[in-house]
Amino acid sequence: MKDFNQLSERQRKIVRFMVQYHERFGYPPTIREIGDATDIRSTSVVNYNLNKLVSAGYLQRSDKVSRGLRLVAVPPLGQSDKARKVSQFTRVPLVGHIVASAPVPIPEDVGHYYDEEALMELPPSLLGNADPAQVFALTVKGDSMIDAMIREGDIVILHSQAEARRGDMIAAWLPGRGETTLKYYFPEDDGRVRLQPAHPTLPPIYVPASELEIKGRVLTVIRKLS
Amino acid sequence: MKDFNQLSERQRKIVRFMVQYHERFGYPPTIREIGDATDIRSTSVVNYNLNKLVSAGYLQRSDKVSRGLRLVAVPPLGQSDKARKVSQFTRVPLVGHIVASAPVPIPEDVGHYYDEEALMELPPSLLGNADPAQVFALTVKGDSMIDAMIREGDIVILHSQAEARRGDMIAAWLPGRGETTLKYYFPEDDGRVRLQPAHPTLPPIYVPASELEIKGRVLTVIRKLS
DNA sequence: TTGACGTAGGAACGAATGTTCGCTATACTC
DNA sequence: GAGTATAGCGAACATTCGTTCCTACGTCAA
Known part of the structure; x- marks a missing residue:
């Protein structure tokens, strides 16, 4: 500020x-x-x-x-x-679950109307400068994203977008593998993309840029313990 | 009307x-x-x-x-x-860093005044039912808490308390090891305490109850990526 | 039956409004 | 001086969005 x-x-x-x-x-x-x-x-x-x-x-x-x-x-x-x-929270729709084995459930229209139960209050500081109308949340199912340091029950806040900047953490769908993944995004010069796990000791994977569908950018991960 | x-x-x-x-x-x-x-x-x-x-x-x-x-x-x-x-936001003081190798910096008086920069807005849903006056936040330094699925830069929201209930995730100081740790708390019948890492495949450690100082209970972990 | 009225849908029009692009000017750095 | 970043202007463009008009289908009273 x-x-x-x-x-x-x-x-x-x-x-x-x-x-x-x-x-x-x-x-x-x-x-x-x-x-x-x-x-x-x-x-x-x-x-x-x-x-x-x-x-x-x-x-x-x-x-x-x-x-x-x-x-x-x-x-x-x-x-x-x-x-x-200004003490003004944004209410972000909680639209579903994210699992490694299925595509990310992106709402067709993020700015649409949702049930009150499915709204989650967030302070603007947790959204960065992202457009609130393009932000939504998913809860993580299963421990298959442990390489992203993300557990079952964690809440992932995403900004809906199809492109990313180098170094962003993205939610992507890999059609070749039939897999959703959360990784850091590093495009390489040879047309491939290096996807780097959040866990510092795990190796990256490489996929052709054409085999990667970016679904959103991860803004925040929240783990509620109580 | x-x-x-x-x-x-x-x-x-x-x-x-x-x-x-x-x-x-x-x-x-x-x-x-x-x-x-x-x-x-x-x-x-x-x-x-x-x-x-x-x-x-x-x-x-x-x-x-x-x-x-x-x-x-x-x-x-x-x-x-x-x-x-009911959903009035809370401002939680961000009072310092948490490192494995040093004690948790508990503010003497959590309800004290802090600089505006060091306040973090949180929705009540992320505080559970905890008394906001006893809640504070720390940023994580170093990757030594990776067994708790917590990375450098993560923000840990803590409720200041010296006792915990079985299954709580706690921040504790182990005087014998000179170490701060974040683990799930399971008191055993034999006077020892089992401390279970958040990572599901890692083994627990056992310490005598007398060798464990509970500093607070973890309410939430937040990872801001943007 | 007929007509009035309230409610509803669809399409088209035109004004309001955000976005982009080319160009200029100034200040600062190397 | 060349290069770069910041700040500014004006015009054209593309969408968004409020408004209007026509139609249709009920209900209810005359």
């Missing part, structure tokens, strides 16, 4: 405007409304600064969603420079 | 969905999202029922504004409201 005073003047204005706007209307402003309120002529500049605010930990954004903005921190009321966290 | 039960089933569903949606995303849904969630095929029908809800005093609408919806009344205290009241 960047200090409020370290933001640019425009970024501070944006945050202040968003607080006001939300109080007044109950929903977030559009990019153009932000631009009008902060004397920014171009929507792309607003967009640019919004992304900065996401990195700084003040906002979350949902891609391609109108008004898909959510404040996760607000500026101090008085003279103190610290930002105040 | 019309009574909630006088609304049509669809209208009640819409209101309930909007409450949930706002909790999850922080902004209101679109007409189409409402339709999907409440099994209404046509946007015009959703629109129609939204206008009904405005008349009934549950909503306000802004014309021609995407997501221009605002709840002005919430359903009477049902299941969902009760759940929401």
Whole structure:
């Protein structure tokens, strides 16, 4: 969380405007409304600064969603420079189980409606900067993911995505083996992918990039003992 | 203000969905999202029922504004409201590191004030029924707790306590070995204690009860990957 | 029966809105 | 000076999303 005073003047204005706007209307402003309120002529500049605010930990954004903005921190009321966290949890749908022997059950539409029982509260800090609308949770069945340091009963928080960056931990389906796996993702130059287990002493496996379907990126693993 | 039960089933569903949606995303849904969630095929029908809800005093609408919806009344205290009241988040202090080779750094007074940076928001579901004032968090240093399926960087949420119940996972100090360990606690009849690693294939160790200082009970383990 | 009314579905229109791209300017580093 | 990162503008594009219109099917009263 960047200090409020370290933001640019425009970024501070944006945050202040968003607080006001939300109080007044109950929903977030559009990019153009932000631009009008902060004397920014171009929507792309607003967009640019919004992304900065996401990195700084003040906002979350949902891609391609109108008004898909959510404040996760607000500026101090008085003279103190610290930002105040907005105590706002995200509710993540718990959509099923993950097993080594079956594909990952990705919800067709993660942002869809789910039963209240199947929602799990998470603080934004556990979601990184991920778009909450693309996040879901699965409980682990069986001990077949022990090489990922994951046990039966653990909860895996995933961001639904088909591509990953080098070093991400991913949930992938290997059609050749008929297997779901959780591993660190390292594409190699020869068109293969090295999949590295979380356990430091276990060897990686190599598969052709064409034999790997990335289903999501692992954001967090939670083990509830009580 | 019309009574909630006088609304049509669809209208009640819409209101309930909007409450949930706002909790999850922080902004209101679109007409189409409402339709999907409440099994209404046509946007015009959703629109129609939204206008009904405005008349009934549950909503306000802004014309021609995407997501221009605002709840002005919430359903009477049902299941969902009760759940929401109880689910107040907790801020847990992150007080240091846990290493196998050193004692657990228990804060003298867990309920003390800590720097904002060192506070971690957690939903109550991850604390079980533990007294939040006695809960603290540590980050794991080194891979020496791999037998507990815990890695460097993991966060361990502990409840400060000197005694445990059979089957609890505990953080204990073994003065004889000069070692901190995280294991499942099984007191035996002969005055010894069996300490069982989380990893299912690893053997337990046995220590005399007098050689075991219980420092806390593990509530949750969190692995943040992003 | 007929007509009014409430509710529902489907399709199409047009405005609202997020995204992308090319270009410029400034500051800083090597 | 060349190269790079940050910040800015404007225009065009692609989608999302609210609105409107037409149709259909009940119920109920005249």
